[in-house]
Amino acid sequence: MSILEVRDLAIHIREARPVDGISFDIAAGECFTLLGESGCGKSMTALGLMRLLPAAAQVVSGSVGFEGRDLLALPESGMREIRGGGIGMIFQEPATSLNPVLSVGRQIVEALELHAGLRGAAARTRAAELLDQVGIPDPRRRLDEFPFQLSGGLRQRVMIACALAGSPRLLIADEPTTALDVTIQAQVLDLLDDLRRKQDMALLLITHDLGVVARMADRIGVMYAGQLVEEAPRAAFFAQAAHPYSVRLFAALPDAERRGGRLATIPGSVPAAEVRHLGCRFADRCSEVMAECRSAPPPWREIVGGQRVRCFLPGAAPAVAAGVGAGDTAAHAETRPLLSVRDLQVHFPIRRGLLQRAVGAVRAVDGMSLQLMPGRTLALVGESGCGKTTAGKAMLQLIRPTAGSVQLDGVELTTRSTGELRPLRAKMQMVFQDPFASLNPRLRIGDIIAEGMQALGTGGKGDGGGSDREVATKVGPLLEQVGLRAEMVSRYPHEFSGGQRQRIAIARALAVNPQLLICDEPTSALDVSVQAQILNLLSDLQRDLKLAYLFITHNIAVVDYLAHDVAVMYLGRVVESGSADEVLRAPRHPYTKALLAAVPRVDGAKSEVPKLAGDMPSPANPPPGCHFHPRCPLADEACRQSYPGETRFAATQVVRCFKAL
C-alpha cells in the first residue's frame, strides 16, 4: 500500500524546467532514494511535494497523493497539517537550517504544540524524550542550548528530532549527511535507519552518493535532467544497473581496483534546465546512442523484479570498460624527498579578557611530520577541522607556521622572508577546493593563467623570461594540456562549469612548472562524473610531468584510487602514515580503522569495526594524552596520560598509538 503517490509532477521556474514530469510511489515504511547529480531536480522535487517551493518556482502539472489525499489540491491550512504532521523534512545544511536565536527546546516545542497539542512542561518533557531518541546525551540540558553551541552532527540530530515531533508517516531527508564528516555520517545514517524501522516511517532519501544509497535504500530512483530514468530495488540495481547513465555513475567511482588506470567519465555535462528535449535527455552524452534516441523520448521498459528503465537499448546497458591500468607510475629511484615537513605547528592565538591577551591557542596543526618523494602522491586524510587544509597552506607559507621546519628540495622555507620565497614559489603550487571562488571573476582566463608567469618572471616552458608576448603564446598550449581549447583565453570564468574551472585552476598552477602540487580537496565540490575527469587529468599530468602531489582530502575512495602514500590526520597530528596498501588494507591505528569502516561501501558490505561515537574535540582544547582517547574503544590509563610516540611497522608504516598491533 503506497503512502505517497507522485504522478507526472512538473515544476517550472520561468523558462527552466527543473522537474519535468516524474512519477513514483513510496510504500509505508519503505526507504526510497532519489539518486542524481547536482542540478537534476531532486531537491526541487522534494520541495514541490511539501509545497515549499521558492516564489519563482511553480508546480505546473501532476498530482501528489499522500495517504489518499491530493496535496496539490489542499488549501494552505490543510497543507500545514501535513507539513510536520504527516510528512517531516530535514535538510542538507544543519548549520543554517536551525534558527540561530531560538533555543533547541523552543524549536522542537513549537512543532509539538502544533502537531501533538502539548503545552508547557509536557511539551518540554516530550522534547527531551525526542532528543534522547535521536541519541543526544544529556537532553534536559541541551534543550536550553542554542544551535551554535552544538556540533554539526548534533545539529542534524536536533533537526531530526524537530521533524519527528509530529510523528510523521513519511520523512523526507534532502542530502542529510552531505555536510557531515564520514564518521558522523555513519552515525546519522544509522539513526535514520533505526528510527524508520522502529516507527514504521517511510523515508524519501535524496542523495548523490552511491555509498549512502547502498547503505540505506529499499528502492532507488535515478534522476537525470528533471526526469526519472531508472527505478529498481536495491539488490537489482547494484547487481546490474540498467540505464547507461547509472552504469557510468558506477564506473566513474574511484577505488583501489582502478588504481593506475583511467576512470570512466561521462563526456560533457548535465543539460541546462532551459533546454527542450525531443528525444532521450542523456543522448548527447551516451556512448550507446542510436538514431531513435534523438527523435522520441524513450518509454518505460520493465526488466524484471520491479526494475524498469527509460532507454531504447534492449537488455541492460553494457558495462563500461575502464581504461587499462598503466601500472604504478611513480618513480621509486629517487631517495631524497621533495618535500620534508618536521614538527610543523600552526597555532592561532585565542584572545580574551580586558587586554585581549592570548590566553590559549587553537592548535590547528600541532607537530606534524611527513615526507613526499618526487613524482609521488601523498594523500593527507582527515575529517573537517583536523587541520589538513591549514597544514597545506602552512607548507606553502601562505600561513606562516608557528614552529617546525618545511624543506622543499632541501631548502628550508620557514626562515625565508616573503621576498626570498618568491623564486621558490614556482616549484610549488596549489589547487583549491572551490572552483567558483578560486578564479577572479573579473579577469579573463588568459590573464588568470598568465598571472603566475608574470609574477615569477618565468615564461613557463623553456624559461624564456616573462614578456607579455611570450607569456601569451604559452597560455594556449597550457589550456590544451588540461583538456580545454586554446581559443578560450579571452573568456571569463562565469562561462565555465565547475569541472572546467577546476581545469583552469590546474592550468594556472602548471604555468610556472611546479614540481609539487598541493591539491586541497580539488574534487569535493564536483559531481562524481566530473570528479572522474579531474582525477584522470591529474594522473595523466603526473605521468607526463613527473609531478608530486600532496592530495588533501576526506574522500577515502579517491585516496584509494590515486595515492601512493597516505597520512591520516587527527586533531593537528599525523596518527598513521605509510604506503596506501599498508594504511588502507592493514590499518593499525583505531582511528584509521574506524574512519575506513565508516565509509559507506557501494557493495553494501558492513564492517565489523564498531562505529565511532561522539565528535572530534576542539583543537583549542585538545584532550590530554592521546587526542583520540575519548572516542577510542581501546583507550586505557596510559592513553590518558601521554601522547604515544611513533611505532614503526613494516618498511614505511608509522603509527602513533600504544595499542597498535
Add this chain to the structure above:
Amino acid sequence: MLAYIIRRLLYAIPILIGVNLLTFALFFVVNTPDDMARMQLGVKRVTPEAIQKWKAERGYDQPLVWNSAAAGTATVTETIFFSKSVRMFVGDFGRADDGRDIAREIATRMGPSLAIAVPTFVLGLFVAISFALLLVFFRATALDISGVVLCVAMMSISGLFYIIGGQWLVSKVWHLVPISGYSGGVDAAKFLILPVIIGVIGGIGASTRWYRTIFLEEITRDYVRTARAKGLPERVVLFRHVLRNALIPILTGVVVVIPTLFMGSLLTESFFGIPGLGSYTIDAINAQDFAVVRSMVFIGSVLYIVGLLLTDLSYTLADPRVRLQ
C-alpha cells in the same frame, strides 16, 4: 561578558580624545581667534583694541597650548586648549556669547527636545516596522509593489516640504493646532502633536523600505524553510522566526541613535519654535556663536559613543551567540 563591556568602554576614551582634539584643531588652529574676531567685528573697520577686547571677553586671549609666561602647572592650564577643550570632559562648557552658562542652558533645553524626539522615534519605529511586515506578508503582490513605490516617492520628498506643508495645511488651513510655540505640562501636547506626526511621516519612506529589505533577506534563509516545513502558519514564521533574527541588523541602525535623541531635531524645533537643543544649535550657527557649536559637537559625539556602547549591549540581549561567548 563584563570584560567585553569594559573593553568597549575603554575603547571609547581614545575616540573621545580624538573628537576633542579634532574640534580644538577645527575651532582654534584652522582659524586663529584673531581671524574669528575680525570676521565677527567686520573685516573692514576693526582695531587691534577691539580684537583684544573681543578675545578677552571670551577667554581667547591665552596662548593655544603652552603658556610660557605662566609658571608651574599654569603653563598648561592657562591655555585655550585646557580651558576650552579639556574642561569639556568635566562638563564645563563655558559661556555663550550672550553670557549664559552653556551647561545650564543645555540642561534646561533637553526636556523639550526629548518631548519631541522620543515620541517621534518610538512611533516612527513602530509604524515603519509594522508597514514593512505588512509589505513582506503580502510580498510580490500589487500591495507590496505599490507600497514600495510609495516609499520611494515619500523618501524623494524634501523633509522641509513635510514641515512647511504640514504647518500650512494643519495649522493655517484647518486651524487644528497652534502653528508654533511651546509650553510645559499637559499643554505641551497640542504643540507637540503636529511636529511628532510630521517627523514620523517624513522618516517613514526610507525606514520602511530598509526594514522590508532586511525582512526579505531573512525570509530566504534556510531556517525559515525549516519553520515552514514544520507546518507553522506564515504569521508565526514572520513574527517568531523572521522578526527575531531581523532584529539584529535593525538594532545596529536603531539603538545607536537613541542617545542622540537628546540633541533634538534641528529643523523641526526651529520651525515649530520649540526651545530645545536643536533650535539652540541652529541659533548658535546663525549667530556664529562658536562656543555653543563647539559644545554641541562634543556632546553629540559623547552621545553617539554611548549609542555605540548601547548597540553592543543590545546585541547581547538579542543574539545568544554574542551573549554566551
Add this chain to the structure above:
Amino acid sequence: MIQPVVLWSDALLFVLIAAIVALTLWARRQDALRAAWGRVLKDGMAMAAATVLAVFVLIGLLDSLHYRARLPAQPGAEARYAVEVHSALDALLSDLRQRGEKTYSAPLATHLFAREALENSTQREFPRLQHGGAHLGADLSGHEFDIAVRVSRGCAGGLVIWLLLVSAWCRWRGVAVVEMLKVGAGGPAIRPVFLTLLPILLLFGIAIAVGGGYHVFGTDKVGQDVLYLSLKSIRTGLLIGTLTTLVMLPLAVLLGILAGYVGGWVDDLIQYLYTTLSSIPGVLLIAAAVLMMQVIIDTHPEWFATSAERADARLLALCLILGMTSWTGVARLLRGETLKLRELEFVQAAQAFGVGRFAIMRRHILPNLMHIVLIALVMDFSGLVLAEAVLSYVGVGVDPTTISFGTMINTARMELAREPMVWWSLAAAFSFMFALVLAANLFADAVRDAFDPRASA
C-alpha cells in the same frame, strides 16, 4: 565675442563626465559589467528615470559653460569684458533673466502681488507688471484666452518635436513607429524613453510658449523669474550630488581596502580614524567646518577675482566638507567586503605566486569592489541633493548668492506668514527637487538591483 571662463567646479564636472565616458568604454569590454548594465538598459522604469536625469544633466551642463560677455568696444581701446560671469544657460534664458519685476507676482499674473501707492492717485492699487502680460496692453479680457492659446501652441510644438525625434529614431533603426510605441523594440527599453520624453517635451513647449509672455512660476521678492531660478538651481544640486561622492571616493576606497587587506595596526588606525570622524553628528561637523571655512573666505577677500569665483569656492568647499564627513560609511563597507575577498581562494592563489600586496589589491580586490562603489555613488546622490536644501536652510549650505533649491526655499519661507501666501517659489523648488530626486532614486534602485548579486525584490 566672449571670453570663456572655467570655474573650478566646471572643470571638475567635465573631468567627471570624461571619467564616466571612459568608464563606459571600459565597461563595454568587461563581460560582467556589460551584462549588469544590460539589465539596467532593459529595465523600463530605470530608462524612464534615466531620461529625466539626462534632461537635468543637460541643463546642468549648459549652465556650466561659463563666459564673460565683451563690453561694447571703445574705439582704439583694448577689448574689455563684463564683470559678471554668465553661462550658456543664461544666454538661452536671457529673456527670463532680464525681464525682472519689482517684487512678488503670482504665476501667470499681470499685476504685482502687493498693492502699492500709485503715482497720481491716493489709492493703493496692484500695479501692472512690466513684462508679465505686457503684450496684452490695457485690455485684460483676453488674459485667459491668451494663456490657453499659448498652452496649446506649446503643446503642439512639443508634440511635433517629439514626433520628429521618434520617427528619426525609428528610421535609423528601421522599425515601424506604431510598432515601437506599442510593443517597444528589441534591445534596450527604448519605449519608456520616448514615453517619458513626451511629457517633458510638452512641458518644455508650454514653458517656452507661455514663458514668452508671462512668468510661468511667478517672481520672487526682488522680482526675479522663479522658473529661471529653478533651472539655475539644477546645476548646484547636480554638483553637490556628484562632486561630493567623487571627492570622497578615492579616500574611502584606498583606506577601506588598506584596512581590510593589510590588517594589523593599519587596520586599527584606519578604524580609529573613521570611528572618531563618524562619532561627530554629521550636521554639526558640517556646520562647524562650514563656519570655519566662512571665516577663512571672509578674512581673505583678496583670493577671489569675482563674486562668482567666491561662490564657486564655497560650493566646492561644501562638497569637500560633505565628502570628508561621509567617506566613513563607504570605507567601513569596503573594509568589510575586502575582509571577505581576502579569504577567497583566488587571492590565495595569487599569494601562492608571490604576487605583491599592492598588485593583489589592484588586480583582485579593487575590481571586485567596483560594484559597491558604483552603488554607493548612485545611492548617495539623492540624499545629497536633499541635504543641500536642509543645510542651506540651516545657514551652512552654499553661498547665499548661489542659486540653489536650498536658498530658494530659505528666502521663500520668510513669506510663509504672509496672507495670502506666497507659495510659488516653494512649490517650484519642491517640485523640481522631487522630480530630480525621484528619478535619481528610481535609477539608483535599478542600478543596485542589477549590480548587487544579493539584492532581492
